[in-house]
Amino acid sequence: xxxxxxxxxxxxxxxxxxDVTREETSVSLERLAIADEQTVRDAASSDDVQRTTxxxxxxxxxxxxxxxxxxxxxxxxxxxxxVGLKTPTCHHLLNSxxxxxxxxxxxxxxxxxxxPRIAQLARQNxxxxxxxxxxxxHMAALVQKTGASVCLATLEETRxxxxxELIAPAAPDFRGWRGDLARAAHATAIGKAILAWLPETQxxxxxxxxxxxxxxxxxxxxxxxxxxxxxxxxxxxxxVEDREFHPDTSGIACALRDKSGAVVGAIGCLxxxxxxxxxxxxxxxxxINAAALAMAPSIP
Numbered sequence: 136x137x138x139x140x141x142x143x144x145x146x147x148x149x150x151x152x153x154d155v156t157r158e159e160t161s162v163s164l165e166r167l168a169i170a171d172e173q174t175v176r177d178a179a180s181s182d183d184v185q186r187t188t189x190x191x192x193x194x195x196x197x198x199x200x201x202x203x204x205x206x207x208x209x210x211x212x213x214x215x216x217x218v219g220l221k222t223p224t225c226h227h228l229l230n231s232x233x234x235x236x237x238x239x240x241x242x243x244x245x246x247x248x249x250x251p252r253i254a255q256l257a258r259q260n261x262x263x264x265x266x267x268x269x270x271x272x273h274m275a276a277l278v279q280k281t282g283a284s285v286c287l288a289t290l291e292e293t294r295x296x297x298x299x300e301l302i303a304p305a306a307p308d309f310r311g312w313r314g315d316l317a318r319a320a321h322a323t324a325i326g327k328a329i330l331a332w333l334p335e336t337q338x339x340x341x342x343x344x345x346x347x348x349x350x351x352x353x354x355x356x357x358x359x360x361x362x363x364x365x366x367x368x369x370x371x372x373x374x375v376e377d378r379e380f381h382p383d384t385s386g387i388a389c390a391l392r393d394k395s396g397a398v399v400g401a402i403g404c405l406x407x408x409x410x411x412x413x414x415x416x417x418x419x420x421x422x423i424n425a426a427a428l429a430m431a432p433s434i435p
Contacts, residue, residue, distance in 0.1 A: 149353045150377040150385075152367040155416050194218060195228050199237060199249070208246035255397065267299050269433035270402065273426040274301045281419045283404035284308060288325035288388075290400075293344040295320045295329070298400065307384050307405050315380075318345035321361055322354045324376035324388035328401035330361075331368035332390050338365075353378045373420050374401075378408050385411035387419045389427040393434045402427055 197218040202209065209217070215225035229247055232238035236252035267287065274285045278301050286300040286309055294317040302308045312319075320326030320341055330338055347356050355361050368374045368390075376386040388403030404419050 149355075149379065150375050150413075150416070151364060152371040152373060152375050155373075155375060155387075155413060155420055156371060191228075194220060194224075195232060195237075198225070198228055198232060199253070202238060202247060202249040203253075205248075208241050208244075208248040210244070210246045214247060269430055270299070273430055274299075274402070277301075277402075277404060277422055277426055278303045280422050281404055281406075282306060283386075283406045283419055286325065286403050286405070287391075288329070288401050288403060290320060290326070290329045290333075290341075293320075293341045294318070295323065295326045297325075307381075307407060309405070311381070315348075315350065318348055319350065319380050320345070321347050322350050322376070322380040323403075324374040324386040325401040325403040327364060327368055327374035327376070328388040328390045328403065329398050331365040331374065332392065332398040350380050351378055351382045353382075355379065372424055375416070376403075376405075377411070383408050385416070387416060387423055389423050391427060391430060391434060399434060402430070 198214060201214055201217040211226060211229070212222060214229065215222045218225065220228070229238055229240075232250065233240050233247075236250040236255075239248050239250045240246075241248060270287050274287065277283065277285045282303050282305060284300065284302045284306040287298045289296060289298055296317065297309055297312070300309050316323070320330055330341065333341075342358065342361070347358070347361065348354070349356050355364060364374075372389065374388045376384070376388070378385060384405055385408045386403055386405040388401045390398050391400045391402060392398050402423060404423055406415070406419070
């Protein structure tokens with residue numbers, strides 16, 4: 136393993152989880168399958184091909200309501216009749232809903248049912264309120280123990296956002312992050328902590344929607360790098376951010392998952408890069424993993 140503090144000049148080395156610790160400290164509720172690069176690339180390509188333009192939001196909602204009220208999967212013609220649409224129009228709308236998991240296409244018989252995304256959104260909304268309330272005491276303790284600024288983050292569709300934050304006196308704040316944060320899941324510890332536990336198709340959508348924007352010279356810029364980094368996040372149970380979003384900041388983050396194993400957000404610590412020795416990052420990592428474990432019982 137190359138020591139990033141002794142790397143030769145002119146060959147900058149981004150720190151990854153394996154540089155902080157080789158131990159597996161995962162707080163996941165279960166092990167998920169590891170996506171390989173080709174699978175993610177294929178999913179991204181498929182997402183681009185299948186994405187269609189939704190002609191009417193109201194008509195799409197009508198289809199969702201018809202599926203929700205049905206007590207069995209419905210065939211295309213049944214759905215079209217139920218919402219008063221021509222079959223081709225209904226088919227295009229259903230393709231859009233299937234692409235975003237608001238509807239599920241069944242092969243035998245060829246029919247449709249309500250997709251998992253609606254339940255996931257409802258669960259995320261419920262969990263967010265619970266998490267914010269439960270996180271306050273743990274976030275305050277993290278600030279006290281680590282001297283780092285602490286935040287709670289979520290990914291809405293493909294957009295990364297901070298839900299709540301606590302700023303330490305001698306640490307960076309998050310105000311300068313707001314503009315570009317939505318498209319920086321690949322460049323932040325909080326973003327990578329969430330991405331690592333998402334389904335392959337959702338990771339692909341994030342990449343397809345925002346690309347791998349190079350915020351600094353340390354930002355992950357290839358799909359191969361991202362896949363390898365997310366493997367390390369899953370293996371070690373935390374994500375590292377090393378000058379990847381802002382050149383003067385580093386961070387550690389850990390995913391927060393509900394009782395079903397679905398990721399609902401991440402808790403992250405941010406410090407100045409000049410203070411980011413391996414020893415301090417290791418201390419923060421241990422504290423943030425402990426905080427995530429302590430918060431787990433409060434997540435529905």
